[in-house]
Amino acid sequence: MLVLELPVPPFPLLAAIGHTLWKPGVQHAQRQFEVFDLIICAKGMLHMEEDGIGYEVAGGMMLVLEPGKTHRGSRPTELETEVYWIHFQYPVSVEPILKEKTHWQQPLLQRSDQDTEAPPGVIEIPKFAAVDLRSLQPLLTEMLELHHVLTLQRSFELNILLGQFLLQLQNGMRRSSPQARSYFLSEKVAAYLNQHLEQPFDSVQMERDLLYHFDYLARCLKQYTGMSPLQYRHHLQIEKAKRLLAHSELSLKRIGELCGLQDNNYFTRLFKRQTSLTPGEYRRQYQVFLIE
Numbered sequence: 001m002l003v004l005e006l007p008v009p010p011f012p013l014l015a016a017i018g019h020t021l022w023k024p025g026v027q028h029a030q031r032q033f034e035v036f037d038l039i040i041c042a043k044g045m046l047h048m049e050e051d052g053i054g055y056e057v058a059g060g061m062m063l064v065l066e067p068g069k070t071h072r073g074s075r076p077t078e079l080e081t082e083v084y085w086i087h088f089q090y091p092v093s094v095e096p097i098l099k100e101k102t103h104w105q106q107p108l109l110q111r112s113d114q115d116t117e118a119p120p121g122v123i124e125i126p127k128f129a130a131v132d133l134r135s136l137q138p139l140l141t142e143m144l145e146l147h148h149v150l151t152l153q154r155s156f157e158l159n160i161l162l163g164q165f166l167l168q169l170q171n172g173m174r175r176s177s178p179q180a181r182s183y184f185l186s187e188k189v190a191a192y193l194n195q196h197l198e199q200p201f202d203s204v205q206m207e208r209d210l211l212y213h214f215d216y217l218a219r220c221l222k223q224y225t226g227m228s229p230l231q232y233r234h235h236l237q238i239e240k241a242k243r244l245l246a247h248s249e250l251s252l253k254r255i256g257e258l259c260g261l262q263d264n265n266y267f268t269r270l271f272k273r274q275t276s277l278t279p280g281e282y283r284r285q286y287q288v289f290l291i292e
Contacts, residue, residue: 002099004124005097005123007097007122010091012162019140041062055128132168139165186220189229190221201230238271245279245282246283
């Protein structure tokens with residue numbers, strides 16, 4: 001699938017949103033924008049062309065027209081056609097990436113609750129694809145209604161709704177991909193490991209609870225995070241230990257126990273292997289309050 005990848009920050013900002021019903025015989029005008037033009041066809045058929053490439057946007061489909069490219073209607077509509085459109089800005093200094101998407105890897109970012117800079121992110125939306133109108137129309141309606149009575153204070157609210165809308169497109173694209181089952185199963189495995197952090201690692205019990213063979217669960221998690229279940233569990237254990245070391249007065253032994261690491265020597269070795277510090281050194285460096 002051809003996908004537009006937008007690094008964030010910065011965030012896309014809504015410039016305008018509209019909705020219209022075109023009678024047969026209407027043809028889209030030729031123009032060139034410096035904003036993205038996201039078109040959703042609710043019914044009928046819209047015949048579009050962008051820099052010489054044709055798109056037949058049928059009911060239940062979307063198309064993103066890119067800034068700087070010339071788009072136009074390639075021929076008039078033959079059917080009554082209902083169309084929503086969203087114009088959104090994205091800084092010209094940041095180059096969006098248009099690429100063929102074949103995988104959904106999402107390696108974990110190395111972050112902590114002591115960071116002072118926002119982590120990098122990405123929004124991925126299809127260039128041209130079928131969409132789930134039932135899930136999108138409530139958001140489109142809410143954005144349209146807000147846009148009609150827009151005030152300075154509510155402009156931020158409108159952009160939050162745009163963010164939710166783009167997330168819906170991104171999630172819908174993943175749900176409809178050939179890798180959908182393994183992708184969402186990897187998220188279930190990650191959540192399961194987090195929920196059972198204090199308990200001993202038990203691959204047999206994981207199989208029973210998630211209803212898949214452990215080898216398949218492990219392959220799914222590895223495919224999308226780059227980690228085996230045990231590596232992912234260790235990552236979660238150390239991240240939890242970091243939070244407790246910085247924000248509590250609990251003993252090192254008790255923190256290890258709360259993180260599912262009953263052996264204090266193993267806890268220290270694992271912590272140092274992943275952070276280059278012992279738990280005590282980490283606490284002295286990052287504890288956020290003083291104890292008198």
